[in-house]
């Protein structure tokens with residue numbers, strides 16, 4: 001490889017990639033003092049100053065006397081070649097313009113500021129002369145964020161108090177005011193502190209992961225362990241080995257705002273807090289994390305999917321916890337799957353990836369089967385805890401009054417648990433209205449005539465629609481299968497309605513409802529989770545929010561209100577997702593010494609997926625699922641891309657969709673087929689009308705190139721938005 005210059009003396013012509021939506025880099029002259037390749041800079045663009053990165057030698061080819069100079073070099077570490085490669089390859093994969101990739105990689109406020117001092121506030125030792133509500137809130141915020149510093153404004157906003165309340169506490173040294181450089185390195189984590197003594201299966205798993213870290217090469221390992229087996233303890237050993245080697249580690253979690261428990265575990269293990277990166281941390285901390293990751297002042301980052309785009313200096317390990325979780329897929333702006341991008345990034349920098357899950361995604365399972373990923377299995381729960389007993393409650397046998405969803409058998413089971421001083425969880429994965437149409441005569445659910453997909457009721461339109469192909473029919477009177485009239489009905493409780501029912505059935509119980517939309521802040525939600533863990537509720541009514549990774553020691557019964565619900569979702573992953581969610585939520589029961597039980601209310605206990613969930617024959621389930629996907633040419637055995645067109649007028653989106661569908665030459669030449677256009681299941685979002693197309697291609701086909709040629713070959717109107725979703729997970 002030819003040597004590329006890494007430094008450009010003053011006046012040299014350089015290329016700059018900016019965050020502005022242009023389809024090329026721009027030429028500028030290096031400023032006084034020269035500039036490093038990869039440096040983050042401010043450049044003039046028309047009348048404005050915009051952020052950019054020096055992207056190699058200038059292109060030239062124009063009147064060079066007109067070239068403007070870089071305005072300012074930002075005081076942050078230059079972008080490394082490997083980060084540039086990562087952005088290029090991730091952009092190619094997701095068909096995202098580089099400007100948008102760079103925006104993902106520069107999502108930190110105040111990057112353009114010069115290093116300076118600032119006043120920050122943290123908890124002191126003293127107690128106030130008198131307590132007020134406002135003072136209590138300030139202290140609660142400081143305690144909750146465990147030693148992190150706030151600016152005056154951040155602290156005031158978080159606690160909902162005026163600055164004078166804080167100043168009052170400063171005067172009494174309850175709160176300390178300090179002058180610090182704006183971005184301090186994080187306290188050092190000590191990988192040599194002893195971890196918990198591991199069981200035999202945990203230590204052999206940890207040994208395999210440590211060996212990978214020591215190799216210094218790229219590899220991905222699927223760490224499959226039943227709920228409560230101690231996967232976290234095991235991958236923390238990999239983190240320790242990585243830190244001991246002097247490299248950085250990244251742990252990605254779904255629902256990071258709820259992960260206080262995890263952060264505490266990390267702090268206990270390594271003696272200091274990790275850097276955090278998610279929407280719940282302050283702007284001050286975000287900028288600090290971004291800069292320190294680049295300078296090596298942060299050893300471990302715990303974050304949400306976007307942490308993958310932080311400018312790590314020497315990344316040695318990425319853990320993707322609950323790797324099957326759908327929150328890893330970003331579906332607005334840049335459509336990317338953080339799990340897949342983690343593998344890409346690690347392969348570029350020679351890092352290890354650990355995908356941890358009790359119920360892996362089919363994609364990862366297939367990759368492990370194929371030998372692309374290494375696989376570790378942990379089959380037992382830690383300590384005395386045993387996996388919960390799982391049973392179906394056959395709803396055809398239950399006496400159900402209309403408008404009731406808790407069966408007499410489930411009620412009896414809940415009563416018994418409450419009487420024993422234990423907790424019960426009533427699980428219903430439906431926040432708002434998520435319609436399913438069921439025939440109460442035969443138990444059948446209406447399917448699309450053209451697809452292996454269920455039709456979904458769209459109440460506003462009074463129609464049933466297929467989310468795969470766009471087929472739509474008026475809501476019928478009779479069941480298409482058994483032809484009985486008047487028995488079709490939308491199954492429609494949400495968690496709130498369920499709470500109402502529980503309140504009537506269990507008048508003396510303390511009931512907590514957990515659903516993301518019921519809490520104003522992630523802090524309020526976190527508090528509710530803690531209250532439950534400490535025994536502050538007898539019954540928890542919750543959505544999938546409660547299924548993820550929580551330890552509720554008193555919880556011994558999980559009652560799933562509608563195990564059939566996800567099963568009849570309209571996409572190809574319905575079975576897989578139901579299987580994962582049910583096993584996951586059942587895994588909340590009996591995590592301490594008292595054995596747990598999970599009861600699944602279902603109208604079809606014979607359904608193969610329900611049977612697989614109950615039997616726990618996971619290999620069998622995955623084998624069957626893999627085979628049916630392979631036969632249908634569906635991912636991961638075939639490829640898909642979703643195209644979403646949106647416009648303020650539906651005609652415009654439809655016309656563009658029809659235009660694309662007519663001009664499908666580049667797709668056909670690559671062996672791909674396009675379906676649609678069809679109105680999107682959610683046909684209007686924020687005033688924009690949405691139309692979808694779906695591209696299917698065989699596994700080896702050059703999908704990205706074909707889609708890109710296809711889309712670029714059609715002239716689309718200006719007032720149209722086009723989004724491309726490679727490997728779509730949802731089809732709304």
Ligand SMILES: Nc1ncnc2c1ncn2[C@@H]1O[C@H](COP(=O)(O)OP(=O)(O)OP(=O)(O)O)[C@@H](O)[C@H]1O
Nearest residue numbers: 196197198199227228229230231232233358382549
């Ligand atoms: N070796 C160990 N020593 C002490 N406690 C342990 C050990 N291993 C696991 N535990 C405890 O068992 C519980 C479950 O462990 P952990 O949360 O790591 O499991 P997990 O496999 O990540 O679970 P899930 O997939 O359900 O989230 C935790 O409370 C953890 O502290």
Ligand SMILES: [Zn+2]
Nearest residue numbers: 448451466469
């Ligand atoms: Zn269809």
